[in-house]
Amino acid sequence: MKIDVVICGVGGQGVLLASEVLGALAIEKGLDVKKSEIHGMAQRGGSVFSHVRIAEKVFSPVIPQGTAGYMLAFEELEVLRYAHFLSQKAKVFINKQRINPMTVLSGEAVYPEDPVGMMSRHFEVKSVDALRLAKEAGNVRAVNMVMLGVLSACLPWSEDDWFKAMEMVFPARLLDVNKKAFTLGRTVL
Amino acid sequence: MKRFLSGNEAVARGAWEAGLKYASSYPGTPSTEILQSLARFPEVQAEWAPNEKVALESAIGASFAGLRAMASMKHVGLNVAADPFMTLAYTGVNAGLVVAVADDPGLYSSQNEQDTRRYAVAARVLALEPSDSQEALAFTKDAFFLSERFDIPVLLRLVTRISHSKGVVEIGDRVEPMQKEEVRDPAKWVMLPAYAKIRHTNLLERFKKLKDFVESKEADAFLVEDLQDTKVGFITSGICYQYVKEAFPEASVFKLGIINPLPFERIRRFASKVDVLYVVEELDPVLEEQLKAQGIDVIGKEVFPEYGEFSPDVVRSCVDKSYKPKAVYFTDIPTRPPTLCPGCPHRGVFVALRKLGVTVFGDIGCYTLGALPPLSSIHSCVCMGAGVSMVHGANKAGHKKSVAIIGDSTFLHSGVTSLMNIVYNRSSSTVIIMDNGTTAMTGKQPHPGTGVTAKGEKTVKLSIEEVVRGVGVERVRVVDPYNVKETYEVIKEELEIDEPSVVITRRPCTLIAERLGKTYTVDKDKCIACGACLKVGCMALSMNGNASIDELLCFGCGVCAHVCPVDAIVEVVNEN
Numbered sequence A: 001m002k003i004d005v006v007i008c009g010v011g012g013q014g015v016l017l018a019s020e021v022l023g024a025l026a027i028e029k030g031l032d033v034k035k036s037e038i039h040g041m042a043q044r045g046g047s048v049f050s051h052v053r054i055a056e057k058v059f060s061p062v063i064p065q066g067t068a069g070y071m072l073a074f075e076e077l078e079v080l081r082y083a084h085f086l087s088q089k090a091k092v093f094i095n096k097q098r099i100n101p102m103t104v105l106s107g108e109a110v111y112p113e114d115p116v117g118m119m120s121r122h123f124e125v126k127s128v129d130a131l132r133l134a135k136e137a138g139n140v141r142a143v144n145m146v147m148l149g150v151l152s153a154c155l156p157w158s159e160d161d162w163f164k165a166m167e168m169v170f171p172a173r174l175l176d177v178n179k180k181a182f183t184l185g186r187t188v189l
Numbered sequence B: 001m002k003r004f005l006s007g008n009e010a011v012a013r014g015a016w017e018a019g020l021k022y023a024s025s026y027p028g029t030p031s032t033e034i035l036q037s038l039a040r041f042p043e044v045q046a047e048w049a050p051n052e053k054v055a056l057e058s059a060i061g062a063s064f065a066g067l068r069a070m071a072s073m074k075h076v077g078l079n080v081a082a083d084p085f086m087t088l089a090y091t092g093v094n095a096g097l098v099v100a101v102a103d104d105p106g107l108y109s110s111q112n113e114q115d116t117r118r119y120a121v122a123a124r125v126l127a128l129e130p131s132d133s134q135e136a137l138a139f140t141k142d143a144f145f146l147s148e149r150f151d152i153p154v155l156l157r158l159v160t161r162i163s164h165s166k167g168v169v170e171i172g173d174r175v176e177p178m179q180k181e182e183v184r185d186p187a188k189w190v191m192l193p194a195y196a197k198i199r200h201t202n203l204l205e206r207f208k209k210l211k212d213f214v215e216s217k218e219a220d221a222f223l224v225e226d227l228q229d230t231k232v233g234f235i236t237s238g239i240c241y242q243y244v245k246e247a248f249p250e251a252s253v254f255k256l257g258i259i260n261p262l263p264f265e266r267i268r269r270f271a272s273k274v275d276v277l278y279v280v281e282e283l284d285p286v287l288e289e290q291l292k293a294q295g296i297d298v299i300g301k302e303v304f305p306e307y308g309e310f311s312p313d314v315v316r317s318c319v320d321k322s323y324k325p326k327a328v329y330f331t332d333i334p335t336r337p338p339t340l341c342p343g344c345p346h347r348g349v350f351v352a353l354r355k356l357g358v359t360v361f362g363d364i365g366c367y368t369l370g371a372l373p374p375l376s377s378i379h380s381c382v383c384m385g386a387g388v389s390m391v392h393g394a395n396k397a398g399h400k401k402s403v404a405i406i407g408d409s410t411f412l413h414s415g416v417t418s419l420m421n422i423v424y425n426r427s428s429s430t431v432i433i434m435d436n437g438t439t440a441m442t443g444k445q446p447h448p449g450t451g452v453t454a455k456g457e458k459t460v461k462l463s464i465e466e467v468v469r470g471v472g473v474e475r476v477r478v479v480d481p482y483n484v485k486e487t488y489e490v491i492k493e494e495l496e497i498d499e500p501s502v503v504i505t506r507r508p509c510t511l512i513a514e515r516l517g518k519t520y521t522v523d524k525d526k527c528i529a530c531g532a533c534l535k536v537g538c539m540a541l542s543m544n545g546n547a548s549i550d551e552l553l554c555f556g557c558g559v560c561a562h563v564c565p566v567d568a569i570v571e572v573v574n575e576n
Ligand SMILES: Cc1ncc(C[n+]2csc(CCOP(=O)(O)OP(=O)(O)O)c2C)c(N)n1
Pocket: B026, B027, B028, B029, B052, B074, B076, B077, B078, B080, B110, B111, B364, B365, B366, B367, B384, B406, B407, B408, B409, B410, B411, B436, B438, B439, B440, B441, B442
């Protein structure tokens, strides 16, 4: 087994928490797992990404370019920034949400017209309204778990396995909402 | 038991398992989480020091008194702590002492890309470098024993990609060493020239013992020779080992867990078994220069860059020039730089400074983001504390229309002595202390001005005003940076006055403050779409025909309302 996932979005969208759940699940399953991300400056509304690698044995925490099998993008522009990590056969799941970076707000740069379309020319792309589903689950901040739910449908583990991993990562008071968001994502496609 | 730990968390765990009792640090990405993790262990006294020099010296004191101790910092922190560090190699230790230092290849959150391994070589200390979280735990644990055995501080070298990557770690139990006797031994601890001369030669003897150690069987766990295909061999250490294994799974690899002193004889034997030998190291050619000086034939910076972060792709394409990953690249993607948060109290100061048109000697912290468009209001940033010294020098050079800005944490780290210099050497400089009540940049750590310790306990709260007056500044004024007009006027007045002055702009960081119970909105009938509000650089503001404010993002600071020429931005009071 070899599962390489690129998760990306904007600071504050819960990228790092999503990769944390994936990591906890892999350990439960007795697999090797590494995840890599950069915090610090990037979190002040900057671009954030995380690589999660699951296999019998993982060396580099950074995924080699052109090899990742999955991408979870919480924001449309960010998919373009990290597309070079994806293999030609990658499955890409994109949250239908646009957050203008400061460079666009200030008129220095233009937000690309159709990032989803640009990606669809190269990869198998599914676009999901995760913000709506997160609201439905009861918290707009649960976009990350909706998206993880979407991804979970193509991975081998049961919903209970995922819930167990979420229990290791979330405090009890946030569990219900996040599980609900996850389930909505898992069944949306 | 298995845990999913970052490199930093694993270092903390390893230190705890080794019986660590005292740790001190100053925050700095990527090393911050070491102390934060240590603070969670009840057995460890974990402290934020005002700066790295104080942190290391405190750790030396604890070691002297017989407790295992650690200091952790980012690479540039060791510059600040370099003075004690260099002489600590002479004195050696009593109880084990480990200095964990994290480099930042690729400058994710730093002002330079210096290579800490140079310090290890210069000081002649033992240096270890883990290649994943499991080794981070194991090496840190071993480091305390080695430190005591060889009477030497041990430098644990980390990089961002080790500190912030997570991996599966088998954890162990804590040993509880007895507190060692304090040894009153002036010849070892009092570095007068006469004693220091002897300790220098003694250091060379200790270093010789370390050289023997790295060639001996005892060091096998740190120095792993993995002989496979002998056509190509790699010598490497730390994170680069993982990149090499990823890029060339079939090649022979010699992994160095000890990076100072180097095991030249082992390496020579490995070199003789492979046809071509590469040395793979990020940043400086520290290994390469030493190997070449030993007459070992290696290929290094002839093909690998001397800057930036490596990756499996960098390693592979440098060795195999024909390699190109099969990947899709999109170009011209708008960048998404970090920005000051909506409601950030620094914003009002920059708006005022921009209007004043003065030269701003900046410093390091969240407020350094004020250098980026659209605020574009900072004109220098060298190192922590530099702005306050630079404004003095510039004033002396005749440059009067200038101010220094410095954060509260940075001021206490290294701004106080610079301010003393302004008073003592009589320049009329104006220094703005942006007091947001926390060390925001690195994740809101407390500092002596907050009245809270690293463990979250209450302590004495230092008064910045008193410190400022204490060094002899008579003109000290405090303003609310949300009040842009007053901030502007106060700074203007202080600039005109011919004596040293300090303006403290005080408002808590939005990461620690309560929301204000109000937001702002745009009166569409009044808005003339001039774009003045966009120039405050707030994520809550955008232009869609006319200006609009995202009420979810708006913190309610009202700085944008201050710059609107037609008063179109109005307050909305939120019930609840
Ligand atoms: C010698 C050194 N140590 C640590 C750092 C990391 N660092 C940069 S700025 C800073 C402090 C920022 O706090 P403050 O001055 O209060 O400004 P704020 O971020 O809160 O605006 C730290 C810890 C550094 N760059 N150099």
